[in-house]
Amino acid sequence: MEEEALPRFIVGMPRAGTTWLSQSLNLRPDVVALGETMFWGKSYVSRLRHLEGARRSLELMKLRLLAKPLETTIQIPGPGRTSVIRPDNLAEILSSGFSHLPSHATPTDLFLNVCRTFARAEGKTAWVEKTPHHIFSADRILRHLPDARFVAMIREPYSLMLSYKHQPGHDRTPESRRRFEDRYHPMACALLWRLTWRAIRRLLRRCPSQVLVVRMEEVEAEPQEVMRRVQDFLRLPPERSAPPLATRINSSFEGDSRPQLGDDDIAWMNIVAGRHIAEAGYHLRRPSHNLKHLSRSALEIPAWSVRFLLDRRAIMRRAPRPSER
Secondary structure, eight states, X not given: OOGGGOOEEEEEOTTSSHHHHHHHHHTSTTEEEEOOOOTTTTTOOOOOSSHHHHHHHHHHHHHHHHHOOOHHHHTSOSTTXXXXXXXXXXXHHHHHHHTTOOTTOOHHHHHHHHHHHHHXXXXXXXXXXXXXXXXXXXXXXXXXXXXXXXXXXXXXXXHHHHHHHTOTTSOSSHHHHHHHHHXXXXXXXXXXXXXXXXXXXXXXXXXXXXXXXXXXXXHHHOHHHHHXXXXXXXXXXXXXXXXXXXXXXXXXXXXXXXXXXXXXXHHHXXXXXHHHHHHTTOOOOOOOSOOHHHHHHHHTHHHHHHHHHHHHHXXXXXXXXXXXX
């Protein structure tokens, strides 16, 4: 397979440096990083066997791609943002790629066409797709793209929980902050860390030569060395000098302003993911003996579950649907 055609993916845990890595790769003169398409995960549509059903599922995947803002490399300002593709011309560029698809196109054809369209629009030869939750769809990706390579990003569990709990963008209005707090529960965050780690471990066991694990702590300590390893692994030609890197590695906190996790946060992480933390190479953190909030947060789980399901249902109702013929 030609190097520029090698399918390359950034996957892994949220809040673990995936945006920094995609933006840094996007600063190369030959690479476009796009994300998040969610193509093989939340936006995937199982193809029906009969021809008309296959066409409708492909049409739905097109609509879902057009509905994605791909904010990682398009809408976030600063170094690493695409230079040609913008929010106002994204749909036009994607649609131009669809026009070259044959009538019998497969999901693989559609995905590769979109990635190549992005690369051509930016005047580049290689592409990297970044959707963290694609780690849960790695088996599907490998069925369609058996040569795919994955950079899997992970992060120390308590640091991830702190970043996730205080991620920016939810403080714009009191309503948005309240909505995020309604959706946050330390048990769910701990479960997300555990499930993601297990998915990475499973992928490593299946195809170890096609996976590179990168830790957020390594990025913070030696970003240039991480980039060298990533570029070698993705078979990207080395640059003559140290490549430019995106400046913001941790986007949750500015300066030394950093809140602390509560004892109930730490306790939930230990309860849900305790035996996996050491397996991933991290240390278990002990909460204080003051766990009075743990029982209260346990009692909140049923109400939180209802809010989460209602929120997911509302998102699904807003999802694009193919027009009836």
